[in-house]
Amino acid sequence: MSATTASPDLEPHVGDFFGYETLLPAHEQSKILRLREFLDTEVCPIADEYWAEAKFPAQLIPGLRDLDIVGGAYEGFSDNGDQAYSRLFSGFTSLEMSRVDPSFSTFFGVHAGLSFASIYHCGSPEQRERWLPAMADLRSIGAFALTEPEHGSDIAGGLETSARKVDGGWVLNGKKRWIGNGTFADVVVLWARDVESEEVVGFVVEGGTPGFTATKITGKIALRSVQNADLELVDVFLPDDHRLENARSFKDTANVLRITRGGVAWGSVGLQMGAYETALAYVMQREQFGKPLAGFQLVQDHLATMLSNITLALGMVVRLAQMQDAGIEKDEHAAMAKASASSLMRETVGIAREVMGGNGIVLDHGMVRYFADAEAVYSYEGTREVNQLIVGRAITGTGAFV
Template sequence: MTSPTDDRTVADFYDFEAALSDEERQLLLRTRTFMREEVRPLVNENWAEGTFPRELIAKFRKSGLVGLPYEGYGDHRPGVSHLLTGMMAMEMSRVDASVATFFGVHNGLAMYAIHAGGSQEQRDRWLPAMATMDTIGAFALTEPLDGSDVTAGMRTTAAREGDTWVLDGAKRWIGNATFADHVVVWARDVADDQVKGFVVERGTPGFVTEKIANKTSLRIVENADITLTGVRVPEADRLQEAGSFRDVAEVLRATRSGVAWQALGVMTGAYELALAYATERQQFGKPLAGFQLVQDLLVKSLGNITASWGMLSQLARLQDSGVFRDEQSSLAKAFVTSRMREVVGWAREIFGGNGIVLDYDVARFFADAEAIYSFEGTREMNTLIVGKAITGQSAFV
C-alpha cells in the first residue's frame, strides 16, 4: 500500500490551498515532494526500530524549508504566512508525524524560543546554524512529575553564582534531546521564583540524556529523559528576554497551533490511505468503497478534515493579523486532535485486519495520533483555557 503521490491533497475538498500565493504554493509543493521522495521510503523501518534516520538532517539542509518564519535567518521568505507554515506542518504529518515533530521541535519550539526570548546577540549567535540545520535544537519544559501543572510545579532550579547559573533537576519527553546541539531548558530561579530560559550546549558537564524506550507512538522521535546535576551555564547563555512563565506561554501559544495542523495532517494521511484502500480492496465481488457503511466512515472523516481545515485557516489569518489569542489556539488544538482521533480509528476500521500491520501504513497513523492528542496541552487543559475565556470563571484546580 502506498501513499497518494498527486501534486494535490485529495482531502482538500473545499480547495483551501487556493488561498496561498503562487510562491507559497510552490513551497508547499516542495514540502510535499520532499516528504514523498526523501522521507516516505524511510519511515516504516525506522518506526519499527524506534530510531531517527539521521541522514534526513543533511537532506533537510538542502530542502529550502528550514527557518522560513525567521527574518534574516535560513530560508526565510518575506511575506510567508502562517497559513503556509501550517499547511507545511500538515504536509509533513500527512506522510509521517514523527518527522514532522522533529521538524516542529527544532524549527518551532527551539528556534522560536531563542528568536522570541533571546537578545539580538543571542539570535545572531545561535539561529544561523540552526536555520541551516548545521546544529539541532530541543526544548525542555516538561518534567517527570509535572506535565500539565509544570507552571506551578516546576522543580528544575537555577541558582546564580556571579556570572554563572547552576541548574539542577530533571526533564522528560524532550524530543531531539539525544542528539541536539542546543537544548532550551526552562528552570525556576531560586532567588525570585520566576521561570527563566537557558541554552545548554551538548556535552556540558552534569547534563545527561537518556533515550526513552518502549514507546508505542511517534517511535521515530528520540524523546529523552534529561538529568541536570550542577550544570553550569554562563549568564551569556540565559535567554535575556525570557524572564517569567509568560514568556514560555508565548512560545507555546505560537506553536500549539502547529500541533493542530499536525493533527490535520495525520487524519488527512489516514483518510487518503483508507480511501485508496477502499477503492482497491474487493469484498463480496465489489470494492469496499461500494458499500454504504464504508462510504459513511469516509464521509464522516472528510467532514472532520474539512471542518478542521476551515478552523485552522481562519486561525492562521488571525495570527497574521496580530490579534491571535491563547484561547483560540487552545480551541483549535482540543477540537482538531479530537477529530483526528475519530478519523484514524475509522481509517483503521476500513482496513480491517490489515490495519494493524505497518505494511499498510495506517497502523502508524493510528498509533502516532495518541501522542499528538496529548502533547502541547491535553484536551482537558486546553478546554479549561477556553472555558475560562468564554465564562470568565477559572475551573483550574
C-alpha cells in the same frame, strides 16, 4: 487573505476537499511543492522501517536543509528577501509532513518551532545571532525541555528544575522528560525555576555541557522515530549569556507555546489526512463479497465522516493562521484549534483503522503508524482538557484549572 491562482503543478490532496492549499500565494505554493516532493520520494519510502526500529533517519537532514524552510516565518531567516513566509505556509508545512510521517513532523516542530521560536522571541539580539543561523541551516539541531517526570499539565506552578545565580552564571539541577530530539540535540532550550525570584526562566544548554546527560526513552508505541529523552542536570554551570534575556516568567514560556500549539493543530489535520488517504486507497482496491469495499454504503458513510472531520479542522487552522498573520490570535484561539483538531483526528484515525479491519494494525498497509501516533499528538502541547479550560477561562473570565 484572498484566494490566489493555484500553481499548475500543485494539486490539492484528496483530503483537502475545499482546496485550502490554493490560498497560498504562488511562491509559497512552489515551496510547498518542493517539500511535498521531498516527503514523497525521501521520507515516505523509509517511514515504516524507521518507525518500527525506533530510529531517526538523520540522513534526511541535508535534503531538508536544501528546502530552506526553517525559520521562514521570521524576518531575517526567510529566503524570500526581507519578507517572512506566512503562518499559513508554516501551517501547511506541518500538515504536509504529518500527512506522510508524524514522527518526522514532530522532529521538525520541536526544532523549527519550540526551540527556534524560544530563542527568537525570548533571546537577545546577540543570542539570536549566536544560535539561530546554524539552527536555520540545520547545522545545529534544537530541543525544548519543559516537561518533567512529575509535572506536565501543572508545569507552570509545579516546575522543579532549579536555577541558582552564582558569580558569572547559573547552576542548574533537575530532571526533564519526554524531550523530543533530546538524545542528539546541539541546543536545548531548557526552563527552570529561579530559586530567588521563584519565576520560570529560560536557558540554552549546549550538548556536551558537563553535568548534563540525556537518556533515550524506550518502549514507546507512538512517534517511535522521535528520539525522546530523559534529561538530568547535576550542578550544571551555565554562563550568564546562556540565560535567555527575555524569558523572565512563565508568561514568556506560554507565549512560545501559544505560537507552537497552532502548529500541533495543523499536524493533527495532516495526520488524519494521511490516515484518510491510506484508508481510501485501501477500500478502492480491497474486495469483499465480490466488489470493492468502496462500493458499500457503510464504508462510504465512514469516508464522508473522515473527510468532513478533516475539512472542519482544516477550516479552523486556516483561520487561526490568518489571525496569527494579522496579529489578533489569542491563547484561547490556539487552544481551541489544538483541542478540536486533535479530537477530530482521534475519531478519524479510529474510523480509518476500522475500515481496514485487521490490516489496519500492521505496518504492511501503512495505517498503524497514524493510528498509534495520533495518541501522542492528542496529548502533547496541552491535553484536550487543559486546552478546553483555556477556552473556558476566555468564555467566563474565571480560571478553573484547580
